[in-house]
Amino acid sequence: MDKTLLWVRTGAAWLVALLIFFPILWLGMTAFKTELQAISVPPKFFFTPTLENFIEVQSRSDYLLYAKNSLITSVASTLLGLLIAAPAAYSMAFFQTRRTKDLLVWMLSTKMMPAVGVLIPVYVVYQQFQLLDTRLGLTIIFTMSNLPIMVWMLYSYFKDIPREILEAARMDGATLYDEFRHVILPLGIGGLASTALLCLVLSWNESFWSLNLSSAKAGTLATLIASYSSPEGLFWAKLSAASLMAIAPIIVFGWFCQKQLVQGLTFGAVK
Amino acid sequence: MKKFTARFLLTPAVGSLFLWMIVPLVMSIYFSLIRYNLMSPGEHEYIGLMNYEFFVTDPAFWPAVLNTFLLIGSVIVITLVFGMALALLVNDKFPGQSIVRVLLISPFFVMPAVNALLWKHMMMNPIYGVLAQVWRFFGAQPVNWLESYPLLSVIIMVSWQWLPFACLIFITSLQSMDREQLEAARMDGANYVQQFRYLYLPHLSRSVAVVVMIEMIFLLSVFAEIFTTTGGGPGFASTNVAFLIFVQGLMNFDVGVASAGGLFAVLLANIASVFLIRIIGKSLEK
Known part of the structure; x- marks a missing residue:
């Protein structure tokens, strides 16, 4: 009886997982087809793979430039974000006041503001400071839009660090730097890592700001994909190749770090 | 001294977020009170609340508000229900469990632009799309x-992206269930419905709060x-x-x-955040 149940459950789980994964699998397969095979009816599951689409995408729109932009802006905004968020989270976790909770809620509420609502002012300001279509401009935006979440996450991690350890360190005359370097960093490294990973993913996938504030020079992979949306929409194989190149790095990255990512996303509230 | 340090460390985050909020806000308020169309140059005269009136009386306004709530509401319900069912399905050990999890989590890392194009063309195209076939x-x-x-199409795309997220959080939460309690309940003859109602659901309540909060933030x-797909249409649908x-604007x-x-x-x-964070902030504090 138990054995049948196990098999039924295994079968069901695999079936659902494959169904959910199917669109990505299909995208991956289409990327290696010719344009004709891509739209064949009935769909082809077996075919001779070709690398033509990838070469075409690179030669037509310089994939590597966009990939570089994505990489630089996500890494830079993550580092900058940690630099600003970690001290704030530390201060909130270890010097709690009556207003700390309100401050946290306020921070999160800035994240609820829809980006479109502030697009025009931001655009005007960026134009003034010549930040349009620059990597610096995108980095700042990504940092700001991830900052509330970073502070929340780091706060909930730091809060779990036993206060006694910190107090002992302070008794021994540790400076703020010592405290951070020898207590917070080693004990909070998991939290810092989770936060950083999540921010990398969010920045990499950010589409709204990169579509509206960047184009040829600082455009990220989201911009590249969008450029394939209307005129080239009918060339499915090339579209798939470009899409696959845009999402593969972050998906593989996500597979390896899924545990840290989940912990981060729950603000440490789910154990 | 302590107070000074605490403030000093907080300043960059609070200051930058404050700027990030207040500068666009003030500019928006200013722009919203003047006549300012990029296509018709001229004086930016003060016109009071006419812009607001125009926006609110736009025939697309109420449909848009309704669609916003429909979209958020349905995606949250879909991801909660299916996410929980899936998490329960893959919770206990079975052959290939880790691969199944990797497959399940993947859509969460697909960027929205790719998600949209993938569904629009390869899945939902009425002639060549997989669904049509x-x-x-x-x-x-x-x-x-x-x-x-x-609207349903957009809901499907967004749900596909967020289902893995909900599912993963429930999986994580289920791992800390009290095994002995479950065993005891089974020994006493509790059926699946009873187990779910009295053991799983209370245990998952906190993760439900987290899922609802995060999804609200991103789905707004x-x-x-x-x-990339419907362009808001047909009509305002x-x-x-x-x-x-x-x-x-654009x-x-x-x-x-x-x-x-x-x-x-x-x-x-x-408005949404006041309601939400109040309720959820409480359950997070427990």
Whole structure:
């Protein structure tokens, strides 16, 4: 009886997982087809793979430039974000006041503001400071839009660090730097890592700001994909190749770090 | 001294977020009170609340508000229900468990632009799309998803992206269930429904709160999925508030009206966040 149940459950789980994964699998397969095979009816599951689409995408729109932009802006905004968020989270976790909770809620509420609502002012300001279509401009935006979440996450991690350890360190005359370097960093490294990973993913996938504030020079992979949306929409194989190149790095990255990512996303509230 | 350090460490975060909030806000308020259309140069005269009136009386306004709530509501319900079911399904050990999890989590890392194009073309295309072929295989008339059910199509895309997220959080939460309690309940003859109602559901309540909160934050501003697929149409059938502001601002070049709309969106977000964070903040403190 138990054995049948196990098999039924295994079968069901695999079936659902494959169904959910199917669109990505299909995208991956289409990327290696010719344009004709891509739209064949009935769909082809077996075919001779070709690398033509990838070469075409690179030669037509310089994939590597966009990939570089994505990489630089996500890494830079993550580092900058940690630099600003970690001290704030530390201060909130270890010097709690009556207003700390309100401050946290306020921070999160800035994240609820829809980006479109502030697009025009931001655009005007960026134009003034010549930040349009620059990597610096995108980095700042990504940092700001991830900052509330970073502070929340780091706060909930730091809060779990036993206060006694910190107090002992302070008794021994540790400076703020010592405290951070020898207590917070080693004990909070998991939290810092989770936060950083999540921010990398969010920045990499950010589409709204990169579509509206960047184009040829600082455009990220989201911009590249969008450029394939209307005129080239009918060339499915090339579209798939470009899409696959845009999402593969972050998906593989996500597979390896899924545990840290989940912990981060729950603000440490789910154990 | 301590107080000074605490403030000093907080300043960069609070200061930058404050700027990030207040500068666009003040500019929006200013723009929303003047006549400012990029296509008609001239004096930026003060026109009071006319921009607001124009935005609110736009025929697309109420549909957009309704669509925003429909989109958020359905995606949250879908991801909660299916996420929980899936998490329960893959919770206990079975052959290939780790691979199944990797497959399940993947859609979460697909960027919205790719998600939208992938579904629009390769899945939902009424002639060559995979869904059309499946429909035909069963002898049914293929559905023109984006034309006939635009909002539903967007809901499907967004749910596909967020289902893994909900599922993963429930999986994580289930791992800390009290095994002995479960065993005891089974020994006492509790059936699946009873186990779910009295053991699993209470244990998962906190993760439900987390899922609802995070999804609310991200779903309020769904944009790329609509922009790349339906373009808000046909008519206003899949226009949400975020997309409506985009249409006003960038397609009609009306900075004034778009700013008024932006402020409305901010207001909407704040109402939502006050309710939400109050409720959820409590459950997070436990």
